[in-house]
Amino acid sequence: MSELKVTVNKNGPYKVEGIAALTGADGAPLELREGKAVFLCRCGHSANKPFCDGSHKEKGFLPDGD
Numbered sequence: 465m466s467e468l469k470v471t472v473n474k475n476g477p478y479k480v481e482g483i484a485a486l487t488g489a490d491g492a493p494l495e496l497r498e499g500k501a502v503f504l505c506r507c508g509h510s511a512n513k514p515f516c517d518g519s520h521k522e523k524g525f526l527p528d529g530d
Contacts, residue, residue, distance in 0.1 A: 475525055477503040477516035488514065 466482035473479060480502045486494045494514070496502060503516040507525035510517045519525075 472506075475527065476520055477506055479503055486514075 468480070468482045471479040471481075483496065483502055486496055486502065488494050504514050505512075505516045505519075506527065507520040507523060509519035509523045509525070511519070
């Protein structure tokens with residue numbers, strides 16, 4: 465397993481690399497593609513939560529402080 469790395473993208477999602485498992489709000493495991501980065505929604509508008517679907521672009525998401 466590789467080292468876990470989380471990158472905060474400006475006005476976009478969290479990029480998570482090296483993740484072994486992810487659990488949804490209901491406690492069920494979420495399907496991940498081995499060796500692929502996961503992009504997690506920060507704006508709250510994604511139709512595919514917890515994953516980013518690009519909705520932040522059309523909604524003009526700006527994190528607090530920006």
